[in-house]
Amino acid sequence: MLIRRSSDGRLFGRELLLGGLLLLAMVLLAAFAPHLTHFDPTALDLEARLQNASHLHPLGTDALGRDLLARVLYGGRISLGIGFSAALLSSLAGALIGLIAPLNRLLDTLLMRVMDGIMSIPMMLLAIALVAVSGSSVQNVVIAVAIVEAPRIARIIRAETLSLRDRPFIDAAIACGSSTAKIIFRHLLPGVLPQLLVQATFVWGGAMMIESGLSFIGAGTPPSVPSWGNIMADGKVLWQIKPSLIFYPAGFLSMSLLAVNLIAEGLRKLLSPHEAGGR
Amino acid sequence: MLGYILRRVGLAIPVMLVVAAVVFSLLYFTPGDPALIIAGDQATAADIAKIRVALGLNQPPYIRFWSWLARIAQGDLGLSIFTGQSVRHMISQRLEPTLSLLGLSVLISVGLGVPFGIAAARRKGGFADRFLTVFMISSLSVPIFVTGYILAFVFASWLRWLPVQGFSPVEAGMGAYLSKLLLPASTLSFLYAALIAGVTRTSMLAVLSQDYIRTAAAKGAGELRILFGHALKNAAIPIVTIIGSGVATLIGGAVVIENVFAIPGLGRLMVDSIMHRDYPVIQGVVLLSSAAYVVVNLIVDVSYAALDPRIRY
Numbered sequence: 001m002l003i004r005r006s007s008d009g010r011l012f013g014r015e016l017l018l019g020g021l022l023l024l025a026m027v028l029l030a031a032f033a034p035h036l037t038h039f040d041p042t043a044l045d046l047e048a049r050l051q052n053a054s055h056l057h058p059l060g061t062d063a064l065g066r067d068l069l070a071r072v073l074y075g076g077r078i079s080l081g082i083g084f085s086a087a088l089l090s091s092l093a094g095a096l097i098g099l100i101a102p103l104n105r106l107l108d109t110l111l112m113r114v115m116d117g118i119m120s121i122p123m124m125l126l127a128i129a130l131v132a133v134s135g136s137s138v139q140n141v142v143i144a145v146a147i148v149e150a151p152r153i154a155r156i157i158r159a160e161t162l163s164l165r166d167r168p169f170i171d172a173a174i175a176c177g178s179s180t181a182k183i184i185f186r187h188l189l190p191g192v193l194p195q196l197l198v199q200a201t202f203v204w205g206g207a208m209m210i211e212s213g214l215s216f217i218g219a220g221t222p223p224s225v226p227s228w229g230n231i232m233a234d235g236k237v238l239w240q241i242k243p244s245l246i247f248y249p250a251g252f253l254s255m256s257l258l259a260v261n262l263i264a265e266g267l268r269k270l271l272s273p274h275e276a277g278g279r
Numbered sequence: 280m281l282g283y284i285l286r287r288v289g290l291a292i293p294v295m296l297v298v299a300a301v302v303f304s305l306l307y308f309t310p311g312d313p314a315l316i317i318a319g320d321q322a323t324a325a326d327i328a329k330i331r332v333a334l335g336l337n338q339p340p341y342i343r344f345w346s347w348l349a350r351i352a353q354g355d356l357g358l359s360i361f362t363g364q365s366v367r368h369m370i371s372q373r374l375e376p377t378l379s380l381l382g383l384s385v386l387i388s389v390g391l392g393v394p395f396g397i398a399a400a401r402r403k404g405g406f407a408d409r410f411l412t413v414f415m416i417s418s419l420s421v422p423i424f425v426t427g428y429i430l431a432f433v434f435a436s437w438l439r440w441l442p443v444q445g446f447s448p449v450e451a452g453m454g455a456y457l458s459k460l461l462l463p464a465s466t467l468s469f470l471y472a473a474l475i476a477g478v479t480r481t482s483m484l485a486v487l488s489q490d491y492i493r494t495a496a497a498k499g500a501g502e503l504r505i506l507f508g509h510a511l512k513n514a515a516i517p518i519v520t521i522i523g524s525g526v527a528t529l530i531g532g533a534v535v536i537e538n539v540f541a542i543p544g545l546g547r548l549m550v551d552s553i554m555h556r557d558y559p560v561i562q563g564v565v566l567l568s569s570a571a572y573v574v575v576n577l578i579v580d581v582s583y584a585a586l587d588p589r590i591r592y
Contacts (some may be wrong), residue, residue: 117295
């Protein structure tokens with residue numbers, strides 16, 4: 001049902017298929033990291049620094065002798081995990097704000113002004129500032145990214161709620177005597193869920209981008225926790241001599257971003273009729 | 280027209296207030312006591328108390344916010360904890376590299392993105408269109424600093440056409456200035472141009488399907504005249520919008536790119552301040568960038584009225 005052929009033979013849902021398979025591959029690689037490599041990603045081996053690919057170290061070693069494959073696989077857990085958690089958190093927060101804002105004119109104006117204000121601060125800068133003041137940890141990065149991405153979701157969910165509110169089924173619910181809470185959570189929430197899912201998937205990609213940027217400049221996960229951005233930060237100094245230190249984690253990160261963006265694009269096409277002139 | 284402008288400015292003020300509130304409240308989340316940090320290890324309780332009063336830390340939050348706001352409005356952004364210099368001075372020193380980088384990026388992105396989008400819209404499904412789709416997908420999937428390293432590797436390390444990193448001010452010569460800026464600006468433009476080209480393509484497609492375009496063609500107008508004289512003007516509003524809102528992405532990307540290419544700009548200042556926990560500097564840079572972003576969006580809003588005479592609210 002998700003994958004079907006159109007009248008001109010093109011395959012619909014190919015983004016979902018491709019993206020889904022790619023993401024599955026990435027997640028499996030990260031999840032089975034302990035089985036795929038016996039190295040500890042934080043174990044130093046100063047006698048084996050900057051080695052090229054070999055049987056022992058399939059991707060070589062970094063400047064401190066740590067096995068690159070292990071770092072990339074375990075780093076995938078952190079990067080994918082942070083992206084997912086931030087997307088989840090910002091979706092919850094954004095959906096909540098977007099659903100309750102239209103209840104009251106004043107509340108709406110107040111909430112949306114605050115959202116506008118947060119959106120007026122360039123995302124990267126706000127994330128950096130938030131992590132700087134709260135300290136470098138996986139938890140703080142997730143919260144910072146969630147705060148940065150939530151306003152956009154709130155705006156979109158609010159727009160969806162406003163358009164759903166005028167539909168007859170809401171009138172019917174009110175006429176039946178449903179409480180406001182029931183209308184929001186039983187009727188409106190399922191209505192905005194498709195759009196929320198699409199946006200959450202886009203945020204997953206955006207969150208991974210922001211996290212990698214943060215870790216790269218040293219404002220993300222602490223050095224003891226490998227994430228793809230972190231690994232690239234460590235490889236920054238020596239990149240001209242050994243570019244693989246940057247390009248291997250970059251490759252994994254790009255594959256994951258591609259996968260998530262494809263899924264998001266596929267979901268978007270699935271859940272909203274495409275305007276004329278699109279594909 | 281003037282009333283429209285004033286009204287847009289008026290709407291921007293509450294937004295800036297919220298930005299100021301967010302930036303100010305950042306300090307509340309910092310672990311530790313600022314007075315303790317400034318006083319140092321050897322201070323007595325009396326010293327710390329004196330510093331608290333001097334910093335105004337003993338007053339309720341809203342008074343502190345108000346006095347902070349008043350100082351900002353007069354241009355006093357405070358003193359850096361790390362260097363002791365005025366934040367304003369530190370920022371002004373690093374303004375030129377960042378503004379040069381951003382300016383060149385905007386020029387390249389708009390100069391390449393808009394024509395590319397138009398070319399893609401002209402022949403739907405054609406070469407430009409497909410290339411644009413690939414371009415957009417790759418710019419969304421490849422982190423900006425990775426693009427930077429790829430470009431630096433190819434053009435600086437391998438081909439040796441351009442310098443690897445650094446910045447040269449305009450006074451030292453246009454040649455060095457431009458050649459050092461070209462790689463970082465191109466990297467930033469990668470993402471920005473893709474955004475602009477995508478929106479241009481969508482907007483032009485919507486306009487080109489209109490009846491008045493068909494009429495112009497039927498009357499014998501040449502393709503260039505139709506595209507630029509009729510279509511582009513009407514398609515301009517979403518394009519100008521994305522140029523404005525893309526500036527935030529540009530500013531964020533500049534922080535990372537300045538790190539990759541060792542450019543001594545505001546991004547570098549931001550990163551250094553994190554390491555030193557230099558909160559006044561962080562606040563100053565965030566405030567300034569947000570203000571710039573709000574002004575850019577304000578200009579975009581005002582341009583709507585200029586582009587479309589029907590807009591008068």
